[in-house]
Amino acid sequence: MSVDIIDNNDSLPPLEHWLQAIANQRDKQAFKQLFHWFAPKIQRFGMKQFNHPEQAKELVQETMTSVWRKAHLFDADKGAATTWVYTIMRNASFDMLRKIRTQKEEHLSDDIWPLVESDVVEPLDVSDHLMSNKIKRLLDRLSHEQRQLIEGVYFKELSQEQLAEQFNIPLGTVKSRLRLAIAKLRHLMGEHS
Template identity: 35%
Template sequence: MSVDSHSRLIRRIAEAADRQAFAVLFTYFAPRVKTYMRRLGAADRTAEDLAQETMLAVWRKAALFDPSRAAASTWIFTIARNLRFDAQRRSRPTEPLPGEYDQVTADDRPAADALLALADRDERLRLALHRLPATQAKLVQLAFFEDRPHREIERMLDMPLGTVKSRLRAAMHRLRACLGDEA
């Protein structure tokens, strides 16, 4: 399924509360969001719940989705990540509060930066990711999914910390560059 069709499904939800469109999005994204949560270390049950919550948030926030600012996958990714962050915060022992205040829920709109606002940037980035040298691509993946990024990468790739840092910097530089001036 193309990137565009995911965006169109979100629009269908926003405009017509289209349950069929939701079912299609759910079938594609919910199992992947669950994998993402598992990769970050979430227990199976938590990962399943967060995948549910993510897709329900997609339904509720569909009207906020702006396909000219972000691809569907980027938008859904940020929703999933923010939900995990909120859940993590709620599970933490916090200091006693001066009064009773709830946690503020993170804002799920795509980051409102003027940067990278082109509709085709995701496609360009996808290509650029594929074109990265294998080690750099691996490093970016590890930085995403490993628990203690620096140390884990150091251990897994048997690469000194300085090299890890400079290769990641190089990878980000290449990705930025491939997006042209707006990056």
């Protein structure tokens, strides 16, 4: 993961000074300055990494919270402030990616499909056929991309990683499209209940 978010035109403010003020005096004004300088850069990196605005904002919050807590560990003799903050950002990014990967995919299916309460599978009846038609009509109201992902996860039993590879899109895009599709299906189901 390369951190290529510093613009060549940026003039470097007194970042080390701000970090020392945070470490020594818990200076909120210095933190505010540091936050305003780093936040847009971290957010741009987060958008490249996760392709999702909320996760990019979360990366900013995680990084800058760690900077506030760990400012006393910064040593200007060992490296630049930018390197130190971007290392914290990179670690927070890795943590977020691990968290995303370890989330259970079953939770997505729980959102729209009821759990089977017994081991007995009853034969399909007319109401099952009607329910299938209703679901098909609801799926037809999703965007093409959302419908493909829902069908992939729930009907073809593909993992999110397999779908990302199949459609050549980032895993974060698969997750966000599935989230949006599920939210839309919930809304549509509410309209038709």
